[in-house]
Amino acid sequence: MRILIVEDEEKMARYLKKGLEESSYVVDIALNGTDGLHLATHEVYDLLILDIMLPEHDGKTILKEVRSAGIITPVIFLTAKDSIADRVEGLNIGADDYIVKPFSFHELLARVRVCLRRGSHKTSSELTVGDLTLDPLTRKVFRGKKKIEMSPIEFSLLEYLMQHAGQVVTRTMISEHVWDSNFESFSNVVDVHIAKLRSKIDKHFDINLIHTQRGAGYVIEEPD
Structure with a gap:
């Protein structure tokens, strides 16, 4: 399974990459919205993990562009914005899950697995x-x-x-x-x-x- 992380805090991005790779996932990272949008629309991933507040293109913009391109890859939003309105908006524009910082890596990993299972049911068979x-x-x-x-x-x-x-x-x-x-x-x-x-x-x-x-x-x- 191949995952893209778009996160402008490099320390956080490297931490998530290391943890997911230890769980046998293949992980790419992008540290800004421009690189993240390019990778998300030009490469094939099984899951996208997007920070919302990013330089150049924010996570919501990336998600809208991805969905406009017909890409149905599951998306998890990572953000410090924890209001109900923010969560509802994120889910309404096409995110599959929404995780508020700070968070437990074990919780993130569990949610990654759930999203990948959902994606597998939609797109994969024997x-x-x-x-x-x-x-x-x-x-x-x-x-x-x-x-x-x-x-x-x-x-x-x-x-x-x-x-x-x-x-x-x-x-x-x-x-x-x-x-x-x-x-x-x-x-x-x-x-x-x-x-x-x-x-x-x-x-x-x-x-x-x-x-x-x-x-x-x-x-x-x-x-x-």
């Missing part, structure tokens, strides 16, 4: 390629009747491949989705994790599903 199945909600993977154990990174990588089944995805596309926007795509980390994934998904089965497109990237599909 993914299937050949006899390989992946359930985004239970986070279980099966090849035929054999359950395959996955690390969080392996699960995210496989989920991304299966969401684009039959399409070639480049190393840059994979790295930006599974890791973060600052990932060094010229490193061999993607290839290493693809190799680990193949050892679990393909190695002990008659039909290989993960294929290399030389000079382009990878594709997961059932061969003709």
Whole structure:
């Protein structure tokens, strides 16, 4: 799962990023409204966490632009504004939740999970390629009747491949989705994790599903 945090207090943003990454989420941060709006409308995220009072573009403006673009990604507002009117306005313009500062990280994490579950019910269902199945909600993977154990990174990588089944995805596309926007795509980390994934998904089965497109990237599909 990939999360964008738009928060102008850098210390707070880094704290949230660290905590969410420790819970196996991939996290990007933006420290102002301009960068936040650009990332929110040009990258694909599973959740947006927006401070309301931001330089350049405030959180409400970002949310309105995101919704105007047809993006239904769940949004949590973080703010020091705690009046009922502020909360009602935030929810009315399209936020899924509203958390008042100061807050407990454990509370934020619980609300993140709730929003992601809601988003999964709206947009995700079991993914299937050949006899390989992946359930985004239970986070279980099966090849035929054999359950395959996955690390969080392996699960995210496989989920991304299966969401684009039959399409070639480049190393840059994979790295930006599974890791973060600052990932060094010229490193061999993607290839290493693809190799680990193949050892679990393909190695002990008659039909290989993960294929290399030389000079382009990878594709997961059932061969003709």
